[in-house]
Amino acid sequence: MTTADSGKNWLTPMLETWRNRRAWILEQQIAIARIAAPTGNESDRAALLQQDWRACGQLVTRERAGNVITRVEPAVAPMGAVECAAPGPLVCLAHLDTVFDADQPLTVRQEGSRTFCPGIGDNGRGLAAMSVLARVLQDPDVRTRLQRPIELVLTVGEEGEGNLRGASRWFDDAVGRSCLPAAAVAIDGPGDCTIVHHAVGARRRRITFTGVGGHSWADATTPNPVHAAGACIAAIARLADASRPGGVVAMTRMHGGEHLTGVPMQAWIDVDMRSLDPVRLHTMSIELERIVQRVIHDESAREPARAVHYAITTLGDRPTGMIDNRHPLVLAAASATRAVGRIPQSASASSDANVPLARGIPAIAIGAGGTGSAAHTANEWYDDADSEIGLERV
Ligand SMILES: [Zn+2]
Structure with a gap:
């Protein structure tokens, strides 16, 4: 997509619509977080999101490793584009799994704009953003403006011993299909200013x-x-x-x-x-x-x-990997961050973006709005205040 700045006119009504649907997005996020998804056992959560994507009209596949995938083509195919030939897709990844065991209680407690629940931010927030993206990409006005296909991928096995299994599988398959993506964006947890472009x-x-x-x-x-x-x-x-x-x-x-x-x-x-x-x-x-x-x-x-x-x-x-902060993908993310009134911050982390970065494919990881803390603990919380800012950046 174009940057948020130059796209302001046509994006404005759509962003307004989603600003008004904040309550729905948070409901979706809570519904996701309440379904256990230990690494290696993400099926129930995958089924919920698969159903959600189908309900909004996307064609959805669940491949053997367990990743859930949908692909959106530009409304008018770019000149000379045949299936997976150039331009390669932009792939957005959000991990389905959590660090918690199947018997971890997933009780939800609300305190003002804060929601307490293990996994509510990591990656309940990223997955809720994928529900929004699946709908945004159905908009004919958006699809005519796409420069390239976009693949949305819900990955399995990102956390701990999962060892980035789902993302690795998706990139292996892309190599097999001679269909390497032009860039990858991992959508992981809350946040609206950091741009991870160094993979730990x-x-x-x-x-x-x-x-x-x-x-x-x-x-x-x-x-x-x-x-x-x-x-x-x-x-x-x-x-x-x-x-x-x-x-x-x-x-x-x-x-x-x-x-x-x-x-x-x-x-x-x-x-x-x-x-x-x-x-x-x-x-x-x-x-x-x-x-x-x-x-x-x-x-x-x-x-x-x-x-x-x-x-x-x-x-x-x-694996490790990085792109520097003058890379066009980082610059685009920084420009989107400024467009929503935030100051971009470079960061390093371990996420699904490690896989493309290690393979020389430009990639970043960003949050999906709101703030949060205590990820990977039973006390994890997510705060929905100003969450539309980060979602607009995505
Ligand atoms: Zn995460």
Whole structure:
């Protein structure tokens, strides 16, 4: 689409209509957030949105990986355009999944303009915006102004161990169809001024420690997997300090032991390493393994015959990528941000936009209006005040 500035005349009545439908949009957002969508089990939420898109006249497909897709062609095909030939589509992605388990209570509490519910902003807000976009793109006046096709994609597996599965699948398929998009926009959470154009990469690892175990009195000198895990936690925490600002490390989960009175046979810790720099991610992975080897050596020294062993397994790798702030896509987003009276802010984050950025396809991630906090916690809230501003920017 043209920028909000130059499109003011024809956009104005449509924006006015949507400003008046704020209550409907929030209702939609709450309805979405109330349907559990743990990573890997997004079907119920996907079905709701699939039905919503069909109700407004879009042709919708749900592909094998679980992504929900609709495609809008310009009303008059650009000269020479044949199916997926140039110009490639603009793809808008919003993730369906949440970090919460299926048994997480999804109760909604309202306090003034604030709505409390796990997942209400991330990504209830982005998905509600996709409901609006699906309707906006039905408008004949909008479709005659499209310079290229637009694909709306609701992705599965964006969070945590999902490892950007849905977005990766969509881009793999686009390569298969020789139909690479011209640009991608991930619509993720609330917000109306940040423009994410640096993708934070991640390496997520589980370190498992195993030993022969024994009695906590009779076998007290037996090398102990829980002791090894603890020593690793202490050493890896120091790695996190040393590696800033190039990278950060967080130990996010741990488990170990079988009985109160036994030297354990097993322990594990999960580590989440993040950086904007792929080289730093690589060196952090190497440093991590060195720490583990040193700790295992020390813990096993008392009884090498009953040594603790370790294994490092990959829970997820997220690629890095970036476009700079003079890229036309970033400039367009900045101009749309100013057009709605906000000051654009460059940002880095991990989102579905990582996938295209890592593949050299211009991409950004933006919020869909309103404000929010405590994402990824049971206390998440979303504030609908001035939410039309961010939605207009989208
Ligand atoms: Zn998100």
